[in-house]
Amino acid sequence: MDDQPRLMHSTHGVGMAGHPGLAQHMQDGTGGADGEGRKQDIGDILQQIMTITDQSLDEAQARKHALNCHRMKPALFNVLCEIKEKTVLSIRGAQEEEPPDAQLMRLDNMLLAEGVSGPEKGGGSAAAAAAAAAAGGGGSDNSVEHSDYRAKLSQIRQIYHTELEKYEQACNEFTTHVMNLLREQSRTRPISPKEIERMVGIIHRKFSSIQMQLKQSTCEAVMILRSRFLDARRKRRNFNKQATEILNEYFYSHLSNPYPSEEAKEELGKKCSITVSQVSNWFGNKRIRYKKNIGKFQEEANMYAAKTAATATNVSTHGSQANSPSTPNSAGGYSSPCYQSDRRIQ
DNA sequence: GACGATGATTTTTA
DNA sequence: TAAAAATCATCGTC
Numbered sequence A: 001m002d003d004q005p006r007l008m009h010s011t012h013g014v015g016m017a018g019h020p021g022l023a024q025h026m027q028d029g030t031g032g033a034d035g036e037g038r039k040q041d042i043g044d045i046l047q048q049i050m051t052i053t054d055q056s057l058d059e060a061q062a063r064k065h066a067l068n069c070h071r072m073k074p075a076l077f078n079v080l081c082e083i084k085e086k087t088v089l090s091i092r093g094a095q096e097e098e099p100p101d102a103q104l105m106r107l108d109n110m111l112l113a114e115g116v117s118g119p120e121k122g123g124g125s126a127a128a129a130a131a132a133a134a135a136g137g138g139g140s141d142n143s144v145e146h147s148d149y150r151a152k153l154s155q156i157r158q159i160y161h162t163e164l165e166k167y168e169q170a171c172n173e174f175t176t177h178v179m180n181l182l183r184e185q186s187r188t189r190p191i192s193p194k195e196i197e198r199m200v201g202i203i204h205r206k207f208s209s210i211q212m213q214l215k216q217s218t219c220e221a222v223m224i225l226r227s228r229f230l231d232a233r234r235k236r237r238n239f240n241k242q243a244t245e246i247l248n249e250y251f252y253s254h255l256s257n258p259y260p261s262e263e264a265k266e267e268l269g270k271k272c273s274i275t276v277s278q279v280s281n282w283f284g285n286k287r288i289r290y291k292k293n294i295g296k297f298q299e300e301a302n303m304y305a306a307k308t309a310a311t312a313t314n315v316s317t318h319g320s321q322a323n324s325p326s327t328p329n330s331a332g333g334y335s336s337p338c339y340q341s342d343r344r345i346q
Numbered sequence B: 001g002a003c004g005a006t007g008a009t010t011t012t013t014a
Numbered sequence C: 001t002a003a004a005a006a007t008c009a010t011c012g013t014c
Helices: A004-008 A020-028 A035-050 A053-068 A073-094 A102-113 A125-134 A140-185 A195-230 A239-252 A263-274 A276-292 A292-318
Strands: none
Touching: A073 A195, A102 A195, A140 A195, A239 A263, A239 A276, A239 A292, A263 A276, A276 A292
């Protein structure tokens, strides 16, 4: 206990432990009311700072060392740590429990599916192929566009990984720095390993929120890229002349009810080398555009009427079948240019 | 480049 | 839920 009196001892030296000017200021309570007194105190402090010498610093260091070596210090330190843990940390710990972030999971899944994160799938070619298939495309004519897509996706992937690496490095560096700082400070104030752990957790959460922004931006970039390269509208090709003729023939020969059945659509699709949904699109567009401007289509209608009539003549002459697929609602020839179906377009 | 045509998608309607 | 209607984005022609 020979050091004990020194703990309470006020010194003339300068340092954390001995500060007569400040100590007096705190004790007598004169600092608040008396301006002159305060000036005097500040003057004293400044005077003391000016008189700091190597010797006084050494003295302070020695005092600090003596404190650290005090036999009661570890026990006292542990008690303080325990108290702190029981009070502050338990409250904070309960507040900071967070569920796994659903948004982050969605972003991760998407980046994985697009081939941006995870193992490289040939620069995202698998994703490109899947996207192209989903868009109803595919085929060799798209290969150039797909290679562009792959190149851009590869760029995005590269940027993403570089940035991610940077963030991770920065996070590790910062964490190490903070841990060292806290460990250093734990010699003079009660910082338990648990608190350091908690601080590391906070740092990681902060950095992961930055990472989420990076992931979000990457997802947006991929979406834009997809829409730019793989949106079916962007690589639209007009149907060939023969396909358009077949569709028009059907349309005008069923003008009273231009709604092909599923079977008829399939047959038309086969004949035109297009999909059933393309047939549906074509009829949808045709009906609405015809209805909007019947006059404009009159000439076309007459032409196909003549064509149908000629085909019908051929059929009766040669006994062969008509070219157009039939439907349960087929009128079997050119009809008046306004729909009679209860399905409308009046 | 302007502009109409056209295939595809999205929104509205019945 | 299918079709109508609106809209978008590209094609093709001048």
